[in-house]
Amino acid sequence: MTREAYNTAELVTVMSARVLEDGKIVFGGAGMPLVSCILAQKTHAPRLTILFEGGVIGPHVEPGKLPPSTNEQRAARRANMLLSITDILLLQQRGYVDYGFLGGAQIDQYGNLNSSFIGDPDNPKVRLPGTGGANDIASLASKILVAMHHEKKRFVEKVDFITTPGYINGADSREKSGLKVGGVYKVITHLGIFGFDEKTRRMRLEALHPGATVEEVVARTGFDLIIPKEVPVTEPPTKEELRILRELDPDQRYTKAKEE
């Protein structure tokens, strides 16, 4: 069987899209998450509704015109409704939103994300742009998907700063902090798909992408992963998925191969 070549960002986008179920509601962030959501709509999930934190319910995003921000009019095109930012984010608190879709500069073994500071927050090496709606989405949506490039400097034992809570310190610490619902459902990287142990809430390898090895995953992860004896391998991106993906993002603004 001939396989179409794909880059690592395309792989992550396709694998993330596959997780999204039809008929559900997803909060999509700008960039790659948005491409994944639309790809899901155009493949197996035509009744998937996308929300943007800019205040958009169910937009129709045109191929090749992906908005660089979800807070602007391109993101609002042919939507079902436009709401204030506060109200659209509050929909999650009521329970309307099944999936939140996030990225981050750093993730740790409990799925906490950092998009605020690299280094000591009081003396940071880098001040990052901040949470935006990520903290709200991760606190309130039923299931969080995190899509990231798999690098040791990004997969750290403990994030420098919890901007966006996963399972905090593991076990029941998320619930105890007041976050009664939600949590990170899957982490999707260019090497595999990861979930979290139900008790300890530590990250667990759940599947490898074609060609990836457990050794590579371990080498690129800065903490001890739970690795089961048998690890299934995902189906590679299909020609159809890649065709749609490249139509959506023809200039590879959001699905360019990650430099290392």
Place this chain on the structure above:
Amino acid sequence: MVGSDGEVGRAGDPPFFPGRSVRGRSPQLRTRAKMRDYIQLREAMEHKDRGLREKVMSLKEAIGLIRDGDVVAAGGCHYSRTPMAAVWEIIRQRKKGLVYCRSITSTEGDLLLVAEACAHFVTSWFSPGVTWGVSRVMRHYMQEKLAVFEEWSHMSLGLRFRAGAMGIPFIPARVMLGSDLFPRVPMKEMECPYTGEKLALVPALNPDVAILHAQKCDPYGNVQGEGLPFMDNDIALAADKVIVTAERIISNDQVRRNPDRTTIPFFCVDAVVEVPYGCLPHECYGQYEPDFAHMDYYVKLMMDKGPDGVKEYLDKYVYAPESWNDYLEMLGFKQILRATVSGRGVYND
């Protein structure tokens, strides 16, 4: 029931709220005022002239209503419906010590920093935009501790304005809990008296002044906003003073024909200024998309040269032009036309 002061804020740092600030001191040393007192808020409202009257004035006069040290909330979000002309005039009038509050802060934040108008930002995200990378100017000012970036989640900042609009001191919510954002901002948590659940108490934010840009407004201040509402309506109700810049001033008769389209009532508003293309190089829904070429130019200058690049930009595009229209002329007719044609596209779908 309510957490003690020791449970929130950095150790030894009393909870603070942006409010009326002491003038003539550096922003870092400024006394951080307490949450606005309810009786004082009501008194300010009582003294506000809420009659149905004309409020049309020049940009200069309108921005003259802002005092040094004021807490200023801006409408729009990111590079959308930014009250750019108001920000531009704030810089030209050399305002000092402002606290700038906005859902997401884009390039206008760099300008306010370098112009030394503002060294305290209350926002959820601060950079030009995802595809343009992290602002080098924001990084410089925040990493060198020349300015404060008070980081709230998007929704909690929205709830702060809503609580301010509702005239209550806080709104309970299920966000920011368990994160490292929580202890760095003046917020408390409580056990719900009904359910015993742990809740974040998002404190009200009542700005001194709101600067908002809209597509249409009548001379009395009835705003008819279109497209994405962002947080504008709550901001208008929460603030003491409201300055509206509009693409078009329409007649009050036109408002009365479609009162269902009014998004902010006249009695909130203190100044109405007609400023066509008042968001450029950012966008205004249904009117124009961003001037992406100018944004690319600005971001390159800012990323290449840092604050010096922004100084260069301020000299050329903010201080030098005689008027906003002169500034628009510098952006160029063809670029503005391109932005306009694509901006109007929403009405062709």
